Amino acid sequence: MSFAGDEEIYAQDEETDMVYQVQSGAVRASRLLSDGRRQIAGFYYPGDFFGLETGPVHRSSAEALGATRILVTKRSALKHYGEAGERLERLIWRATGGELERAHEHMMLLARKSAVEKLAGFLSQIAGRQAGPCSELPMGRQDIADHLGLSIETVSRMFTQLQADGVIALDGCRRFRVLAPHRLAHLALA
Structure with missing residues (x-):
């Protein structure tokens, strides 16, 4: 179907x-x-x-x-x-x-996780399921927020924080690249 x-x-x-x-x-x-x-x-x-x-x-x-x-x-x-x-x-x-x-x-x-740890874990899962340097997010920020138990504003701030810290790079609102896989994994497992 x-x-x-x-x-x-x-x-x-x-x-x-x-x-x-x-x-x-x-x-x-x-x-x-x-x-x-x-x-x-x-x-x-x-x-x-x-x-x-x-x-x-x-x-x-x-x-x-x-x-x-x-x-x-x-x-x-x-x-x-x-x-x-x-x-x-x-x-x-x-x-x-x-x-x-x-x-x-x-x-x-x-x-048990902080907002940035929740988002890092989510992005780590998405990146792990997709091959290639860029990962697609088929869902919007509100879906991510509702999945992680956060507000959409917090999700947006955490994306900005991860990008500012050099952990990820955003290629538009629905694509990202992991720049620091070990740091992302560390945050995801915290």
Whole structure:
């Protein structure tokens, strides 16, 4: 299936029996809190599975960040695919374990790190997933802020600080280069 930027893939509290895998583009999973605030649960990139729920409904919604292609498979139909279905089921279990690990890392990031350490960790993850000297940010500053539990102003100040400290170089608002990988890694692991 193809989705345009900001187009909903599925809604929070919608029933689920589907498994999703990003083929191209990027996806944002977000949860609307009872007080109207939005929490970004995660970002998904090509090859990532998402929408892996243990219950009957989605705990968050998912939207495309730009032009995105998604492979959608009905989970209940996997048993009809024989050995191929079993392989896919194993991949889904592995992806579920990875999702649990990412959730744990995100919880630790939100609980104990300073604003600059949170942003450094986030940028380090993005740079680690992309090849080449420049990394693309498919999401905007507000998405990053909602993901890191910061205000958009703080995120902007931390980008400026990392650039002024010579850790990163910004090439526009959605591209960056890591100039000091060891310093970025040190901040990310602090």
